[in-house]
Amino acid sequence: MTTGIRVHTGAGLLAHTDALRSVYVDAFCAPPWNEDEKRGAEFASRLPVNVERAGFTAATAVRDGVVVGFATAWTTPAPFPTGRCYPQAAAGLGPTRTADWLCGALEIDELAVRAAARGTGLAGDLLEAVTAYAPDGRAWLLTSVRNARAVAFYRRRGWTQATHPSPDGEGVVVFLGPRHPARSLAPRPL
Template sequence: MSIRLFTGPQLLAHADALRSVYVDAFCAPPWDEDEEKSAEFVGRLAADVERPGFTAAAAFTGSGDVVGFSTAWTTTAPFPTDRCYPQAAAGLGPERTVEWLCGAREIDELAVRSSARGTGLAGDLLAAVTLDAPRSWLLTSVRSPRVLSFYRREGWTQATHPSCDGKGITVFLGPRHPARTLAARPL
């Protein structure tokens, strides 16, 4: 298996394969997204590749099949207000949101085919898109304890702690993020 980095529109040549991985990863429990979300992902991807600091990593088998990917970019200032960003800002507060997240590498997607899970590939993809970015962060749903545990094992620090009802999102700071030691620990 090899991991290739992309920094712009050349990633779109693999859009169909990325969509297939997205379906495999997110249209099953615990995410249970419908296939329409995968079409939305591909639609967003066409704009995402133009974002400042865009970077992506894709994992290819020896035969050229895509088995995983991660996408990331630099978070803009002012802090975005679409998607789940308001929940992140509410959890951190306005000052920390700007100081910790704006200008940092934001991991948007991380997906691995079910057949490649447990191989270390997700960690390798995450490392590939953050290698040159000590200030890295991501949002994820608290719906999957397995995913939360994965990020912790990879050295990421949970910086927000939504209610324990299995709903909501949380912010994780990368292992080299300078603010990770300042993040509030869960009660």
């Protein structure tokens, strides 16, 4: 079995929409995410808009002709967005750090690997491929604290947790990439 990683920077990725949707469903319909097929369709419907975002980059992993994983990213605009989970990220960092650390940086939107391909290093390879050309090493992502496995994975890969969850342990956390210049400025956990 051979696995190849390919980087995409535009609308050519759309030729793989059905395969990406299938990987998304395989990765996120299981615990702890527990999403449904509808969310996979929503992901696929966002792709044509996402590939047009400034700095869009994706990486796909293909094993024996089948897509088994992918990552997508783009440059976070300024002013900082206000939809989705962005307000939680901004609240955790404050307005100055949000603008300085995240705007203009490469934002990892999705990282998904089929269950059968987990534990092979593939997620790390995809993350590295999609962030290889992050501007000045500035890459970031957010993830849910309810997925301890994802949080541990990012830490093992050298990502620095820059925000911390609410006292009830809910919400999202921001991670700064291993080459992000603000990593040393991130508050340490209590």
